[in-house]
Amino acid sequence: MARVVIVGSGLMGTAMAWPLLDNGHSVAIVGTHLDDWIIDSLLANRYHPTLMRKVPPKATFHYIHELPSVIQDADIVVNGVSSFGIHWIADTLSAHLSRGQQVVSLTKGLLSDEQGRVVYFPDYIYDKLSPSVREGSAVVAVGGPCIAGELAARRETCVMFGSRNRAAAKRCAALFGTSYYHVFPTDDVMTLELGVALKNAYTVAVGIAYGMHTPDEADMGMHNTAAALFAQGCHEMGYIIKKLGGDERQSSALPGAGDLFVTSAGGRTMTLGRLLGEGKSYGQAKEVLEGVTLESVQIINEMATVLEGTWIGEYSIDAGHLPLLRTLVDVIVHNKPVEFRYESFFTAH
């Protein structure tokens, strides 16, 4: 049995407690500096206010100031912060991780460097660790279609655990996997990270389709348009993955089509898309969504940097094969109205 410390008591971080506790591991949940109100509630009666249920018995709950002491005993540290906390968590792990402790990272997203080269979150975290800690430690990234609340409801869920250290990915998959949380390990962390990040961008397009709905005598919906954009999104994900050296076939599996499917089922990213589809500019949509964190926007901004960076030639990406991503960049980064270039779709093969 492993001692697991989860840093970040948001939806996804906390939901990981279910499979871990069901497997008999010890679980300590440490809130970030934004999470004190959640830790208050968890300490009072184990009730998580956004998951809307009680964490099973035996987990312990901790405020951020306890992190240095709690983390000391961990075999595994779960990074449960959102993509906006990626720099903070990398610095925090760098400061407190000891040799031999493994990181399982739930944060989804991408970074780009000044040349427009893609930087993967697990590498970013790993590279910040001191050389002596790195040896014997590994960062295992989690990706695939998983709504936190459904995991906490023990719905059947399939995800991938990816690490450049294949043994670590397999070991963590065995520790976390249960009869309802099915974990598929891989050493192709790049493909996994690209899929689960890019799907956030393309979900905006699916949302736009539904937002474009106009009333109709036969009460028809927008599924044809949504499906076309869904397919083009998978197609472009496959192209980007291939060009960056990954396995494009995953664009039709868990990190691609599967994750895009679950994100398209609802949530903040779909809401942003719907507002844009109704004709609002991104600036106007942002006002409506005031205070909501939008990981999709961050991904689209990073991809704009990639598409406009000097490194794009090294990747040999032809942006002409990415008409949907370019529209998303136009809309989100350049505040332009939505205009899909359907005639340019499906050219990447």
Next chain:
Amino acid sequence: MARVVIVGSGLMGTAMAWPLLDNGHSVAIVGTHLDDWIIDSLLANRYHPTLMRKVPPKATFHYIHELPSVIQDADIVVNGVSSFGIHWIADTLSAHLSRGQQVVSLTKGLLSDEQGRVVYFPDYIYDKLSPSVREGSAVVAVGGPCIAGELAARRETCVMFGSRNRAAAKRCAALFGTSYYHVFPTDDVMTLELGVALKNAYTVAVGIAYGMHTPDEADMGMHNTAAALFAQGCHEMGYIIKKLGGDERQSSALPGAGDLFVTSAGGRTMTLGRLLGEGKSYGQAKEVLEGVTLESVQIINEMATVLEGTWIGEYSIDAGHLPLLRTLVDVIVHNKPVEFRYESFFTAH
């Protein structure tokens, strides 16, 4: 401008009238022997009772007995019958088609021969034509995510036109394509046919996921499970397409993920899946759905023949990589309860 005769006045056949009329072609719609009541309504006031709207002006409407005379003047004959009419339409076209007339076929499905070899609908139709007609004629198959009613509402729609005769596919794509009906021609008709047929089978699995829903204190849904089955469906489609000599990458594009997305949005196949997910056997579900034609069931039956046929060795298909299809065969063909083997998923690469 072309003279187009649509045989079959159901949802999809009739919906094709919109792009054709918008392009200025002449359109004659001929009902099958099951469609007299629809033709009655169309002749009375152009109102289509299941599309729930009026066909635009200038189309003409005909009962089945007029077919031999109406078809004579056609440049293009659209096959708009359901998969249950495939033998009838092939015989009818064989009897009435003249040299130089093109067929655009909307029927989705697969057949298998006695050895378990897959027979594609467009080939089946083409092979029944007399040799003198075949020369100069072609069969162009239509596939991709398209709900008929949404096409008739002129929602943006992307489909593929596939024919072994690439020139015919391109010519028909140009004749049918409009500002809202985007047609991508291909000569890889096999991949197209496999994707659009198999997606019907895998939609049953997505439906089962939603049917498995149980009430929950936090009101959680079944999207994780549905997404996992969606991804496994795309993954298996890619594997089957590859083994049969097609382009597996299409499993993440229009004929695969795109078409599976639109079918998963609702309809008879999802209803069948939901009933199975609630715990009904296929026999019980069939009773509830009495009278409803289920193309998905036909596909699963044909794939059972393929999996159990002597030809499977020629395809070098390892059925161990198709755990989801095997579950669907168990449920539909062998009337067994649903049991997904998640641990066997995602092995095909």
